[in-house]
Amino acid sequence: MAAKNEIKRITTNTLQSMKENGEKISMLTAYDFSMAKILDDAGIDVLLVGDSASNVMAGHETTLPITLDQMIYHAQSVIRACNRCLVIVDLPFGTYQGNSKEALNSSIRIMKEAGAHAVKLEGGEEVQESIKRIVGAGVPVMGHLGLTPQSIYKFGTYAVRAKDDEEADILLHNARILQDAGCFSLVLEKIPAKLGKIVSEELKIPVIGIGAGMHVDGQVLVMHDMLGITAEFSPRFLRRYLDLYSEIKDATKQYIKDVKSKDFPNEKEQY
């Protein structure tokens, strides 16, 4: 028998029901134990251990340098913190594009070593065989189309994708392929809201947007952007809920002042 106040874990089935019932899905990224604990406690539906860790945690310019071992380290920390939300982990660049066996092996490492609940990978038609193989092994897969940061050197820019009809048609075609290959959900990044609406109405699986407008089935933001830790990144789609960059900086200045002035520690703050 379940304990009285046992927390019900969000699963891929929960997300599917949310789409069917018109309940929007909330998703954020997380990379460490302490932050993941707060976000899970707040009731977030999904945490993504994104390869954006390469940018916001490691300070790289792109998502390309982060390794599978590093992603597993971040994922282990997040998993240890979460009681309720679904935790999805990005397959980093270079760990799945080679062939479906490589994709499966990388996914298995993430599931076994980190205890993740699902993996995410970028791309359309070219990754369909890999998706089938990973899903065939029992691992849920989330797709990612539109602006796919692992292909930034192919795009040459972080501008909005699929603005013209030709690219929009290709995106819709790829979205159908990902659903047919077995993806349980799909992320659409930085595309026109009109196209986000078409894709989420067309697909049966939940579509989560980041800069894909209001009509998709859920929203995801990079936690550091949403909390205002990354002060210089201000795309139109971003809503900042805090200005933590300034708050942390001000608190640090105050701490420095208190140490220098011998105000800290005081009588009560020592043994």
Ligand code: KIV
């Ligand atoms: O790595 C990441 O943070 C992502 C989100 C932008 C969806 O893939």
